[in-house]
Amino acid sequence: MNTINDRIFGVLMIVLAVAYGWGATQFPEPFGGTEVVGPKTFPYLLAVVLGLSSLYMVVRPDPDNAWPWSRTGVELIIALLVLVLYAALLQPLGFIISTTLAVGTLCWRMGARPLNAFITGALAGVVVFFLFNFALDLSLPLGLLSFLEVG
Structure with a gap:
């Protein structure tokens, strides 16, 4: 079955x-x-x-x-909710802030210390943002950080 x-x-x-x-x-x-x-x-x-x-x-x-109805199942549901919120907040908050929150939360849920988890999320958000904007020339939303927009 x-x-x-x-x-x-x-x-x-x-x-x-x-x-x-x-x-x-x-x-x-x-x-x-x-x-x-x-x-x-x-x-x-x-x-x-x-x-x-x-x-x-x-x-x-x-x-x-x-189906893992134990703690693993709960963690999977939390991860799904984080990803849905990430998609919903990408435009209003911008890529860097949304990615920091999503990656930080997921790292924290996987056992990282909260400070380390959110530092990792911030680094991931900034590195991927610059990679897409400058190396691939594909723009990502800045959201709340739109004051950083050049030109």
Whole structure:
């Protein structure tokens, strides 16, 4: 019975991967249209990874996948809530603050000391922000930190 649950979930995730990939095709072309890395690249990559992972789950389900109703199950629910809040707060708070809060909270829930967890979150937010904005030339929302915007 547990293997059928994995297969059903895998099929649903394949449908989600296809829908996500199709949604990425609806993004407007960047100005000039000759960029190799554009706004569609990351969603395409996520859709492929999700699709392949889901296909693996359909083909080779875990024979013993009882739901962890112990502390692990609670931690998974907390992680899911943190990620939903992260997505909701990304625009209003901005990438750096939202990432600091999300990564910091997840690190803390995994056992890091709170100060170390949130320092890690802040470093991750700043490094990824600069990587996307300056190395990949893809803008991320600044939100509350919009006063730092150049030009």
